[in-house]
Amino acid sequence: MQITPTVAEAINQHFTGVQPKKLDAIDITPLFPKKKPATIWDSISPGKSPFGDLFSLLNNVYSSKLILFQLNNTITTDQDSGEDYERYLQYPNANIQALADTIVDKYDSDDTKMYKIEQWVQNNITYVSDAEQYKEPELWAFPTMTIDSMEGDCEDGAFLIHSLALHAGVDSDRLRTYGGIVVTGAGTGVGGHAWTAYKRESDNEWIVLDWCYWAQSSALSERQSMSEDLKYLDDWFFVTATKTVETPYTNRVRYATDLKPLTLSVRV
Secondary structure (H helix, E strand, C coil): CCCCHHHHHHHHCCCCCCCCCCCCCCCCHHHCCCCCCCCCHHHCCCCCCCCCCHHHHHHHHHHHHHHHHHHCCCCCCCCCCCCCHHHHHCCCCHHHHHHHHHHCCCCCCHHHHHHHHHHHHHHHCEECCHHHHCCCCCCCCCHHHHHHHCEECHHHHHHHHHHHHHHCCCCHHHEEEEEEEEECCCCCCEEEEEEEEEECCCCCCEEEECCCCCCCCCCHHHCCCCCCCCCEEEEEEEECCCCEEECCCCCCCCCCCCCCCCCCCCCC
């Protein structure tokens, strides 16, 4: 799925100066849940100037998904899909625990632990595509595999960050690993990506901890909330320590707060 360069340029006008690392992008979208409406972008009617107003575009996406959610109101936003992607977190695991103990101090706050873990993964894991590393177009590596090789692609590092955080004692309710669609660079459109999200202690805002495409070294307190970070366009699922939640009808990147099930009222 591609958006015209005009959209990417509009999004980049809102960036904070962070630039993506030069990576060989691998599109993980074939692995995303099949329930995602394939025509969601086609349902948008932007009018004469399709991409002149980025915020209007994003609101239209949300509105379209909300309508779909209302029409399928038996699905709740936090329902376990049964996909069991949480197995990729390998929690608990003695080897990952041993590594986590070398990265963080047990007396650190959750915010401090997450920053240390994110920076450790950024500085020690080398981005390598699955095609190069495993001779496969797409392979989700377990954290122990990534630690052994010290290499991996986007979801490998995201699962590792999430797993290390759990082993470091970070509150599991503050952690998610997302799969979705992000801007891949100025004027280059969009692509599939996976990233870790963390609910910051200081203000309870969800923020992105991205070790590869949009890696940051700034303090967590200085970062945009995930709902405002326009590089992360949409999400298809998220993983917690206990379940995998598909998000075909709600955009949890833009609207990360828990939504209550809705019903559609039709007056005849």
